[in-house]
Amino acid sequence: MSYEYLKFGKEEKDFIAKIEEISGQNIYSCYQCGKCSAGCVFSDKMDITVNQLIHLIQLGQKEKVLKANTHWVCSSCLTCSVRCPREIDVAALMEAVREYSLREDYEKVIISEISKEALDKLPNIALVSNFRKKTG
Amino acid sequence: MVQYSYFPGCNLKTNAKGFEETAIAVSKKLEAELVEMPSWNCCGTVHTLTSDNIMKRIAPIRVLSRSRKHVETLKESPNQVVTLCSMCNSTLKIVNNEVKKDQEILDKINYQLEEDEETYETDMEVKHFLEILRDIVGYEKISEEVVNPLKGLKVSPYYGCMLLHPEEAKIDDEEMPDVLESLVESLGADLVMSPLFKFCCGSYHIVDQEYIVSSQVEKIVEAAKRRGANALVVACPLCAYNIDQQQKAMAKNTVGKSPIPVFYFTQLMAIAMGEPVKINHFQDHFINPEPLLKELGLIGRKKAK
Amino acid sequence: MSKTKTKEENATPTVKIYIMGSMHEVPASLTIMKAMEYAGFKFKRGAGCRAGFCGACATLYRKAGDYRIYAALACQTQVEDGMVLTQLPFVPAPKGIYDVDSLQPTASSILKFYPEVARCLSCNACSKVCPQEIQVMDYVQYCLQGQIDKAAELSFDCVQCGLCAIRCPAEIPQYHVGMLARRLHGKYNMSTPETLIERVEEIENGVFEEGFKELKSLSKDDLKKRYIERDFVDQKKA
Numbered sequence: 023m024s025y026e027y028l029k030f031g032k033e034e035k036d037f038i039a040k041i042e043e044i045s046g047q048n049i050y051s052c053y054q055c056g057k058c059s060a061g062c063v064f065s066d067k068m069d070i071t072v073n074q075l076i077h078l079i080q081l082g083q084k085e086k087v088l089k090a091n092t093h094w095v096c097s098s099c100l101t102c103s104v105r106c107p108r109e110i111d112v113a114a115l116m117e118a119v120r121e122y123s124l125r126e127d128y129e130k131v132i133i134s135e136i137s138k139e140a141l142d143k144l145p146n147i148a149l150v151s152n153f154r155k156k157t158g
Numbered sequence: 159m160v161q162y163s164y165f166p167g168c169n170l171k172t173n174a175k176g177f178e179e180t181a182i183a184v185s186k187k188l189e190a191e192l193v194e195m196p197s198w199n200c201c202g203t204v205h206t207l208t209s210d211n212i213m214k215r216i217a218p219i220r221v222l223s224r225s226r227k228h229v230e231t232l233k234e235s236p237n238q239v240v241t242l243c244s245m246c247n248s249t250l251k252i253v254n255n256e257v258k259k260d261q262e263i264l265d266k267i268n269y270q271l272e273e274d275e276e277t278y279e280t281d282m283e284v285k286h287f288l289e290i291l292r293d294i295v296g297y298e299k300i301s302e303e304v305v306n307p308l309k310g311l312k313v314s315p316y317y318g319c320m321l322l323h324p325e326e327a328k329i330d331d332e333e334m335p336d337v338l339e340s341l342v343e344s345l346g347a348d349l350v351m352s353p354l355f356k357f358c359c360g361s362y363h364i365v366d367q368e369y370i371v372s373s374q375v376e377k378i379v380e381a382a383k384r385r386g387a388n389a390l391v392v393a394c395p396l397c398a399y400n401i402d403q404q405q406k407a408m409a410k411n412t413v414g415k416s417p418i419p420v421f422y423f424t425q426l427m428a429i430a431m432g433e434p435v436k437i438n439h440f441q442d443h444f445i446n447p448e449p450l451l452k453e454l455g456l457i458g459r460k461k462a463k
Numbered sequence: 464m465s466k467t468k469t470k471e472e473n474a475t476p477t478v479k480i481y482i483m484g485s486m487h488e489v490p491a492s493l494t495i496m497k498a499m500e501y502a503g504f505k506f507k508r509g510a511g512c513r514a515g516f517c518g519a520c521a522t523l524y525r526k527a528g529d530y531r532i533y534a535a536l537a538c539q540t541q542v543e544d545g546m547v548l549t550q551l552p553f554v555p556a557p558k559g560i561y562d563v564d565s566l567q568p569t570a571s572s573i574l575k576f577y578p579e580v581a582r583c584l585s586c587n588a589c590s591k592v593c594p595q596e597i598q599v600m601d602y603v604q605y606c607l608q609g610q611i612d613k614a615a616e617l618s619f620d621c622v623q624c625g626l627c628a629i630r631c632p633a634e635i636p637q638y639h640v641g642m643l644a645r646r647l648h649g650k651y652n653m654s655t656p657e658t659l660i661e662r663v664e665e666i667e668n669g670v671f672e673e674g675f676k677e678l679k680s681l682s683k684d685d686l687k688k689r690y691i692e693r694d695f696v697d698q699k700k701a
Contacts, residue, residue, distance in 0.1 A: 046209030063358050067370055095370065098204050099319035099358035104332050111324075117207035131366045133578050141575045144365060145399045146607055147169040147245060149574060149581035151204040152362035154214065157582060171608045172570045199585040199604040213632065217585035274587050 034082025041079055045118035051108045052076050058102035058112045068092045072102060076115060093119040094130060098155065117155075124158030131156040161232040162290065163225045163239050164192035167201055167246040169395035174243075176439030177395060180428035181242050181287060183437055187303055188295045192240060192287070195221075195228045201246040204362065205253065212266050218253040219267045223278040238283045240290060242424070244394040248320040250284040251327035286321065286329050288337050288393060288423065297344040305432040307346025310454040313426070314350040314387035315339055316378060318397040319358050332356075338391060341423055345430040350387040354378050359400040375404040383418060388450060390420045398422065406444040419447035429456055478544040495522055495537040495548060509552030515539040518622030521594070523629075524548035534592040534626045554625025556636035559643065568651040570609035577640050580607055582633035589627035589637050595620045599627045599637050606644050614641065615648030 042049055052073070059071035068091060070078075075092045093116040102112035123130070131152060141149075162185075170178040185192040202217030225239035241247040257264040258280045268277040291300065315338035322332040330337045335355070342349050357378055360371030378401060382390055392398045398420050405417035425438050435457050440448050451457040476491045480498060487502035496510060511517035520537035527545030537550055559576025566572040573580055580603060589599035597620055605614035618641030627637040665671065681689065 044208050044210060063374065064370065067373075095363075095367070097319075097358050097361040097363055097370075098207065099356075099361070100323035101319065101356075101358070104323050104325060111207065114207040114209075121208055121211070133582075136365065136578060138575050140365070141578050142571050143403075144571075144574075145169055145173045145395060146570055146574060146581060146609075147167070147203070147243070147396045148362050148364050148399065149578060150168065150200060150607075151245065151396070152365040153579075153582045154202070154204055154206070155362060156366070166608075168570070168608050171610060197601060199600065200583060200607060202585065213584055213586060216587075217583075220585050220587075270586065273591060 028081055028083065030082060034084070037082045037084040037087075038079060040122060041115065041118045044121050045111065045114040047110050047114055047118075049076065049080050049115070051110050052080065053108060055107060057105055057107060061101050061105050062096075063099065063101065064095045064097065067095050072096075072112060072116070075119070076112070079115065079119070087119060088123055092116070094156075120155060121158075124156075127158065129157050133157065159189045159191055160234045160236075160294075161191045161193050162235060162285075163228040163232060164194050165198055165201070165221055165225060165239050165241050165246060165250070166194060167203075167241065167243040167395075170242060173399065173442055174395040174422070176425055176437065176442060177242055177398075177422040179437040179439065180422065180433065181424040183433045184303075184424055184427045184431055185287070187431055187433075188291070188299060190290055190295050192242075193228075193232055195225055195239075198224060201241075201243075201249045202253070203245040203249045205249040212263070212270070215253050215256070215263070215267055216270055218250050219257065219264075219278050220271060220274075220276055221250060222254060222282045222284075223271065223276040226278070226282050229282075236283070237281055238285050240285050240287055242287050242393070242422075244286065244318060244320040245396060247284060247286040247329070248323070248327040252324065254280070254282065254284050255326040286393070288321070288341070289329050291341065292337050297340050300341070300427070301344045304345055304430045306430050306456060308426060308430050308454075308456060309346060311347040311426075311450075311456065312350050312386055312388045313342045313347045313391050313421070314352045314382035314385065314389070315342060315355055316352070316382070316390050316392050316397060316401070317356045318392065318394045319356060319361070321393055322356050338393070338423060342391060342426065345426055347426065347430075350382060350385050352378075352382040352385055352387065354381040357381075359397045361396055361400070364396075364400055371400050372404050372408065375401050376408065379405060379418065388418055389447070390418060391423050391426055392420055393423055402444040417445045419443065419445045419450055421447060478542055478546075480542050480545070481547040483549050484547075489542055491542065491544075493542055495524075495535065495540050495542055495546075495550075496520055498542045499537070499550070509550050510538070513538045516622060518624035519552075521551045521554070521624035521626045521629075522548055523551060523626070532592075532630075534594055534630075536594050536622075536624065539594070551625070551629065554629050556625060556628045556639060558636075558639050561643070563646050563650050566647060568611040568647040570607060570611075572647060573606045573611075573640060573643060576643065577636065579633060579635050580640060583607065583635060584633055586632060588630045588632065589635075592626045592630045594624060594626065595622060597621060599641075602641055602644065603635060603637055606640055611644050611647050612652050614644035615652075618642075618644060 054073055056073045059065050059073045062072055065071055070090050070092055075090055078087045096116040098113050100113045106112050182192050199220055200217050201221055206214040229235045229237055271277050317335055322328045339349055360374040363370040402420045409415050409417050440446055477488045478491045479486055479488050489498040489501050509520050511519035515536055522535050522537040524533050525547045561576055583603050587600045593599050598617055602614040602617040621638055621641050623638045625638055
């Protein structure tokens with residue numbers, strides 16, 4: 023058995039504060055019941071589950087949070103938000119992590135790399151919503 | 159005849175023309191006419207879940223403000239803007255609710271809209287056309303207008319996420335909805351219940367993570383087919399595109415997959431009410447519903463006198 | 464005997480303006496463009512027709528005690544006291560490369576070359592900045608909705624100055640988008656005007672060849688003379 027010692031200093035606290043500010047949620051409301059991950063229809067495609075990501079945010083582990091694909095696989099269907107027993111807007115936390123990355127000048131979808139053929143066939147509702155969520 | 163200020167949203171003018179044209183046709187028949195706003199902009203979907211991004215809230219508020227002006231020009235119109243697209247519906251409802259609760263956000267947005275003379279006074283309600291059909295028109299009246307009952311069509315309602323989430327925007331119970339079910343039954347079709355009625359289709363991931371959408375759609379369609387459905391009914395142009403187009407893409411790879419057509423609820427209504435077939439724009443569908451409808455004798459048959 | 468005016472009374476009224484940060488005192492009656500030349504700037508770029516048509520002289524400015532950013536064409540706008548200004552001789556915005564013949568007048572034709580149109584926030588910053596007072600945001604939205612005819616009509620007065628593109632938070636090159644919409648509209652929605660068909664026929668039948676031959680044979684001085692004496696009266700009809 024091995025242990026990982028986690029640092030919990032100013033940097034970690036700042037990260038938590040920023041996520042709470044963007045999402046408008048209290049991250050410590052979460053008591054890790056896992057209902058969000060159980061009901062999430064994308065759990066099988068996430069490298070760490072939603073409640074695990076929230077746990078990492080609670081610990082201020084910015085790098086691990088941003089490295090996860092969880093918030094990019096989330097499609098804002100809001101199932102987690104309507105089911106959370108602690109009334110946390112879980113999807114807003116996912117959005118906050120996305121926004122945090124995008125505000126650090128990181129575009130998840132690089133528009134110029136989408137092929138002309140794809141642009142020709144994709145409905146504009148898909149482009150509008152995708153760019154709203156995945157470009158800064 | 160009541161007139162409603164109708165906000166189409168971008169897709170109703172491009173690849174969901176059949177949704178719009180059938181909706182307008184049946185709305186006239188049911189005396190709850192949808193009249194398009196003269197000038198409108200993107201609803202701003204998907205709604206931002208941030209607490210601090212005012213910029214992303216300007217578009218929906220501008221829509222509400224323009225619709226408010228439009229209402230003045232209509233006959234007997236309540237202060238309501240009606241949408242067909244469930245993503246528009248959800249975005250507009252969420253933001254409308256936010257600004258009704260939070261004067262500070264409204265002031266900030268209005269400050270940006272002042273110069274355009276498009277400030278918003280929170281005096282509008284957002285309604286999905288399904289709500290109008292259920293609460294104002296009533297299923298009884300819909301049944302009365304049915305001249306061509308959809309016998310043999312085994313329809314499975316697929317709500318998607320945006321009609322039922324979040325709390326402020328839902329048009330029905332989020333775990334046990336019945337608006338599409340009742341509508342399908344009032345049109346004379348057979349109802350097929352599927353447990354994956356709100357299993358997200360993958361939504362906008364179609365742009366950059368198609369594998370997500372394709373795996374979701376496979377599950378949604380399989381679940382409906384296993385229970386005997388030969389058609390799906392939806393209210394969202396993005397769900398419709400994803401399910402329709404992905405079935406087509408999968409049919410090429412896997413042998414034996416027989417795709418099922420995807421209908422907008424207004425298309426089913428138009429067929430049942432004997433509207434001309436061409437307003438359905440079936441040519442825009444990836445899985446053409448016409449062979450099935452012909453096989454069941456629902457279209458292409460001379461009307462018996 | 465009339466009283467001679469003092470030097471002060473005779474002087475033209477002046478205003479103080481700030482061009483790229485440095486103060487210049489210029490006659491109050493001048494346009495921004497002439498004032499800049501008065502102050503010693505020489506235009507190599509950013510000046511074209513000097514008559515409000517070409518859109519080459521887009522200028523951004525603020526006024527004393529006012530937070531707003533104003534935009535104007537330098538050749539069309541008079542200087543004001545306390546103006547802080549800079550000219551934008553060029554707005555960086557790549558054009559889509561397309562063959563109008565192979566497109567359709569639809570939203571996807573626009574999104575194919577300018578997918579960033581889908582990023583529009585409807586903030587209306589573009590309409591506010593437009594020196595031609597075009598409803599820029601509305602025509603961008605019409606493009607997204609596939610209502611190419613309305614987009615073409617609404618963007619018709621655009622002079623391609625690019626101010627909209629520089630103010631857009633979604634980084635859309637609106638003026639190129641409008642141009643594509645007008646090209647699609649012209650190609651697919653409008654009938655070819657009869658006069659154009661006639662003129663092309665005339666050219667193809669060599670009606671103007673004689674005239675061109677004559678012009679080509681003239682010396683530079685004769686050409687200048689002709690140019691000065693030119694008129695636009697249709698010789699045939701006159």
